[in-house]
Amino acid sequence: MKNLSTGVLRVEQRGPVRRLMLNRPTRRNALDATLVAALTAALDEAEQDPSARAVLVYGAGPSFCAGADLQHLLDLHDADLHPVPFLRTVSELTRRIEFSPLPVVASLHGHAVAGGLEIALACDAVVAEAGTVIGDGHIRNHLIPGAGASVRLRRKLGDSLGRWLALTGDLLPAERFLAAGWLHAISEPGDVVAEGQRLAEALAAAANPAQAAYKRLLAELDNAPSVEEGLQLELESFTRNWAAGDVHREIRGFFASRSVGRLEGRM
Numbered sequence: 388m389k390n391l392s393t394g395v396l397r398v399e400q401r402g403p404v405r406r407l408m409l410n411r412p413t414r415r416n417a418l419d420a421t422l423v424a425a426l427t428a429a430l431d432e433a434e435q436d437p438s439a440r441a442v443l444v445y446g447a448g449p450s451f452c453a454g455a456d457l458q459h460l461l462d463l464h465d466a467d468l469h470p471v472p473f474l475r476t477v478s479e480l481t482r483r484i485e486f487s488p489l490p491v492v493a494s495l496h497g498h499a500v501a502g503g504l505e506i507a508l509a510c511d512a513v514v515a516e517a518g519t520v521i522g523d524g525h526i527r528n529h530l531i532p533g534a535g536a537s538v539r540l541r542r543k544l545g546d547s548l549g550r551w552l553a554l555t556g557d558l559l560p561a562e563r564f565l566a567a568g569w570l571h572a573i574s575e576p577g578d579v580v581a582e583g584q585r586l587a588e589a590l591a592a593a594a595n596p597a598q599a600a601y602k603r604l605l606a607e608l609d610n611a612p613s614v615e616e617g618l619q620l621e622l623e624s625f626t627r628n629w630a631a632g633d634v635h636r637e638i639r640g641f642f643a644s645r646s647v648g649r650l651e652g653r654m
Contacts, residue, residue, distance in 0.1 A: 412448020
């Protein structure tokens with residue numbers, strides 16, 4: 388594993404899990420160009436490392452991530468630079484998380500707001516510490532999201548809750564998100580990283596080419612305009628997976644293990 392830890396991102400391997408810790412605690416891990424670039428590079432490296440079979444993203448200090456660094460946006464404006472190129476890198480990062488062959492888990496605490504929520508919405512499993520506040524929050528600063536909130540909020544949380552968060556800017560306690568089926572669990576204070584590690588290890592234990600193909604299929608289906616196109620995408624994914632892997636060998640192994648189990652049961 389390359390040492391990709393920087394001042395703004397700490398990277399470590401814990402068992403099969405590549406752990407990425409956002410490390411701008413005095414800014415509540417707000418996203419600037421340096422942090423987004425570091426996250427993207429760390430995800431790239433994890434995907435190339437066979438020892439990494441899942442990724443865990445969490446934050447140092449009092450919050451997971453409070454969104455884009457507003458001072459960074461102002462600095463861009465003062466330098467006569469438009470913020471959209473920066474926001475595009477954040478949007479591309481969330482898309483990379485969705486399409487990564489590795490399952491990605493987010494452990495939230497403190498605040499997961501705006502860009503922080505957008506990263507979490509792109510992940511495959513999310514756990515939050517009791518007392519975490521979560522929300523879109525963009526309109527509180529007269530902003531429109533630029534990294535996927537408008538696309539994913541209602542899809543992941545349902546139309547009613549997603550629309551409310553978008554149009555009020557409300558920040559709600561994590562417990563409100565369990566009923567939406569988005570949060571996997573609420574952890575006790577101080578246990579959220581350990582809970583995220585447990586989820587990531589469970590996903591890593593199921594890692595194989597079919598898992599990666601299935602994850603990509605789920606991301607592609609989010610863009611399918613119709614059930615018919617979705618069903619076709621599913622069959623195409625099956626075809627690629629069948630051709631690329633040793634699926635038939637795995638199926639034979641499944642039958643062989645069942646035969647051995649029946650014989651042992653008779654002894």
